[in-house]
Amino acid sequence: MTVVTEAARQSPKRQMFDRALRHRGLLFSSSILLAIVLIAIFAPLIAPYDPYKQSLVARLKPPVWLGGSWAHPFGTDALGRDLLSRLVFGARVSLLIGVVSASVSAVIGTVLGISAGFFGGGVDRFVQYLINVRLAMPVILVALASVSLLGGSMMVVIMVLGLLLWDRFAVVLRAATMQVRSMEYIAAAEMLGARRRRIVWKDVLPNVMNHLIVILTLEMAHAIILEAALSFLGLGVQPPTPSWGLMLSEGKEMLLFDSWLIMIPGVALFVLVFAINMFGDGIRDVTAPEGRN
């Protein structure tokens, strides 16, 4: 039985947009994300202090809710740097790493996945071999090794993560492409003389895009966590750059006495990753129901 609703009269894009507006999780997470992005962009305007400026007289000031003053709402760290300012600038590092390395991975994984799924045969076997090789490597160890070889810097972290996190893109897009490949509209396009590049571009890619976006969000969160882990281990972004992972690492010595030093960047990291994942889930909900109908 088919129920033709008003929505069916509109274009798929329009319908998707309507569904997005009705999806609470998506609205909630995207407002958090938007806030974090705005904070990162306007960091110099928002941060009350220079995140690098040390002040020996203002060391380890507690945040306001633990008896501190409004001069340093989130307190200061062991070198007397304002925690709020570092947090605000740290958002830039996390977002930059998340976006750039996930995008690098997306390009690698999408090219491999779509070619494997579309061409099949030898190409598919080769790509599967690459995927297997990649899956056999423990990400954190390889990242640690390469960063220690190449020296830690934001650029190195981004590239290492970008080159490591493409596996999920490749696996999922390969499967999705194989499915789309077997649809009759692909055969119809072939019959109508479309060249393969055109088919991939106009018929395959738009129909696997929803998978691509969902994985993009997952890997973004993944990259952010990994950066924090690398920085925590001292092999990621180098001090004094205000990275959330580095802030955790610097705060761990004070864990027992001044636990806010670790709580505050920890919560920030949690909120960001949580929002990204929730956003990804929302995108999946919004794009998935539009199947064949």
Next chain:
Amino acid sequence: MRDPVLSISDLTVDLPKGGDRPHAVERLSLEIGAGEIVCIVGESGSGKSITSFATMALLPKALKVSSGSILFEGRDILKMSEREHARLRGHRMAMIFQEPMTALNPCYTVGDQIEEVFRSHTDFPASERKTRTLALLEEVRMPDPPRIYASYPHQLSGGQRQRVVIAMALALDPPLLIADEPTTALDVTTQAQILAMFRELRQTRGAGIMLVTHDFDVVAEVADKVVVMRKGRVVEQGTAEEVLNHPQHPYTRQLIDAVPRRRGEKTERPSKRASVLSVEKLEKTYLVPTRFGRPARQVAALKPASFELRQGETLGIVGESGSGKSTLVRAMLRLIEPTGGKVVIDGRDVTQASRAELRAIRRHIQIVFQDPYGSLNPRRTIGDQLIEGPVNFGVSSAEAMRKARELVRIVRLEEDVLHRYPNQFSGGQRQRLCIARALMVEPRILVADEAVSALDVSVQKEVLKLLAEIRDRMGLSMLFITHDLRVAAEVSDHVIVMSQGEIVERGPIDRVFADPQHSYTRQLLAAMPGQGWEVPDISTLAPAAINGGTP
């Protein structure tokens, strides 16, 4: 007459807000007596399945019954609790679904699943359960019941699976059987066997059977009473004889008129025209590689096949599922690589063509696929998809758009469809769009691969008519692939019958139907439903009664 087993009166089921109509089913009343087969006929969206679901108390949550009663053995199903329903289902009433694969659990053996019915409703000991299960399998005419008992669903054919489902339904001798399109997914020979079984069961078991179907020939085959539904309302009901031979309501007449005619008189087309397509010894074998010590083997999906298609002719290719007809078409178009043979179109051999040559040849031959939902890209506008062909062959998009507008009119749709997306069209409309898309490159040959199989009969009739019209107007030659002999008979001049990857019979349509040579063709023809029914010529009937039913 005894009390009816099931009596539905004044049943109304609401649709959620925003639907195309307020009620899925509106004021429906019907009765089913013991030993009676009542067919509910209608096209998709007529509410026939909703009626059967309501009777089983299996309505989707979004649908609510707003009035009426469903009396089963004197008790109102609508007033029962969830637990009472569960006790009733399988025990006092049983359902047979369309798709036997999904109705069975692939993880359990057939025996386990039938015994499950006894386990949940009775306290028979294990040995008793097994004997009864074997007896049931025997009753539904399974070969070698002990073997079937220990088999898993995937080891059985579609027809056998459907018999297992029927055996489960019969397990506790329910007074009411509900069958929702039980033969739609099956081949015609299997369908004939299942329908014969229903007729037999009516006598041996004395159960009332509610059979939901869209096919009037199936109705003619088994029904005692017929209920015709349209958009949730009953437009006509009566005995099979009355409804089939003296339909009163215009809608019923339209449906009966749309039933593909068997053995229409063909105007003989001159057969000595030029050949536009010639296929010589085309074959496709799949190599199953060695696995776990099992030797590699070859599977012949298509044994060497040869035929010729002449200018302006329609050649039907008929066969059941797995007969190799789709493989034939796809190998011919090189959508899959053929293993051997020659396909000559326009003097060039398709099988030897380079990629560039292939593109050029394909311009002359286009295909319309079966699945109206899978053959249009959901993310591109209709216009964008229609101009795809001409643009690939170097026509400017503006020029192609002009042509698209013209073709959209030819397939009887409005011009503004070009800006819309596929999700806004019904199956029949989509199929017409696919025809338009194929015609955009001005092919000489049109291949219709089960192009009307997924459509409702009345829509099917329209599309067939459109295809015939376009063929005559544009001088097309057509290859018409179908599993439905009635459809093949209606449109083709010549026909090829395929079985197990092989062409077993060929000839002019009238000759093949009147005097089949091969045993398989005879079997197919004998299995066609509705043979005893001389379809009434609607034009000779008295004018339709206007008073009954919908305005």
